[in-house]
Amino acid sequence: MRAVITRVLSASVAVRDGARAGETRAIGPGLLVLLGVAPGDDEAAAKKLADKILALRIFSNADGKFDKSVSDLKGELLVVSQFTLFAELKGGRRPDFGGAARPELAAPLCARFADLLAASGLTVRAGEFGASMAVHSVNDGPVTIVADTALF
Numbered sequence: 372m373r374a375v376i377t378r379v380l381s382a383s384v385a386v387r388d389g390a391r392a393g394e395t396r397a398i399g400p401g402l403l404v405l406l407g408v409a410p411g412d413d414e415a416a417a418k419k420l421a422d423k424i425l426a427l428r429i430f431s432n433a434d435g436k437f438d439k440s441v442s443d444l445k446g447e448l449l450v451v452s453q454f455t456l457f458a459e460l461k462g463g464r465r466p467d468f469g470g471a472a473r474p475e476l477a478a479p480l481c482a483r484f485a486d487l488l489a490a491s492g493l494t495v496r497a498g499e500f501g502a503s504m505a506v507h508s509v510n511d512g513p514v515t516i517v518a519d520t521a522l523f
Contacts, residue, residue, distance in 0.1 A: 372416045372484070373456045373521075375405040378429055378514040382449045384496075387503040396496040401446030403508045406484060407456030408477035409470060409521075416520045417480055421487035423523065424448075429514050441493065448488050451498035451506055452481045474501060 383397035404424060430439035430446075441448065454477065457470035471477065478500045489495040498504050 373407040377403045378511045380509040382508040384498040385505045398447035405453040408472040417484040447494040
């Protein structure tokens with residue numbers, strides 16, 4: 372699994388098509404997590420990434436040092452599925468998304484990942500898997516980290 376984790380003052384996702392078109396999900400201070408699933412990913416990868424994100428110390432303490440996690444601050448999380456995180460650019464000018472998992476695997480793993488985050492007791496919102504969405508964020512810092520379970 373691969374995630375782009377952004378510390379935000381606020382973030383929202385508006386569903387633009389499908390059965391839930393027009394629905395908006397929003398959070399206050401916390402983390403926006405763009406989540407990609409690879410073909411070999413499983414629940415163990417989802418748990419590893421969720422645990423890493425919940426404990427990631429990217430919020431400042433009183434001295435301005437990164438010493439607090441989203442869990443410490445009781446922040447909120449917005450998870451948005453993003454198959455484009457596995458884009459391959461080796462060929463021409465059009466990205467190849469063959470490195471992303473098929474929807475049959477990715478959709479339940481994205482949902483499970485959000486459930487694992489929510490099990491922490493924090494507020495978790497999620498986008499609509501497979502839908503066209505408008506994502507808005509007010510970055511805090513800015514602080515953005517890329518995490519890949521293949522690397523930890």
